[in-house]
Amino acid sequence: MDHLADVKKFAKKPLNEAAFAGMSKSYALVMGKPDTRYVACSDAAELERVRENFLKKKLGLKTADLDASVKAICEHMKADKTKSRLTFYYLLAEHYGKLDLFVKK
Numbered sequence: 001m002d003h004l005a006d007v008k009k010f011a012k013k014p015l016n017e018a019a020f021a022g023m024s025k026s027y028a029l030v031m032g033k034p035d036t037r038y039v040a041c042s043d044a045a046e047l048e049r050v051r052e053n054f055l056k057k058k059l060g061l062k063t064a065d066l067d068a069s070v071k072a073i074c075e076h077m078k079a080d081k082t083k084s085r086l087t088f089y090y091l092l093a094e095h096y097g098k099l100d101l102f103v104k105k
Contacts, residue, residue: 003031006087010077011094020090022102027086039088041074054089059098069095 003024008015030036040046047070055061055070073091077083093099 003084003086006080006084007090010080010087010091013094016094016099016103018104019093019099019102022104023086023090023093025104026102027089031084031086037085039074039083039085041071041078041083047071047074050088050092055092055096059093059096059101061096061098 004015004020007020024031039050047067050070051066055066069092073088073095074083076091077088090099093102
């Protein structure tokens, strides 16, 4: 899968290449495993993991609209049956203005 092309297809703003590169390195192990490579929007436990492990722990968010933003990304990517975790995380980080967390300084 061409993750860069996938992110470009769904991102609302021009791609932050530095953030994408950092995110790719951070999630290289996850993307190599078939059972964690994709986000299953139909699985409530999976969406809870995205909220708890990515939005709260990685991005440091505590707002009440976290579930709504995860569902919005699911809706935005609904035409894609295999929702890349890297693309999904990029879109969430973009939504919350947190892409700079992944830029290596």
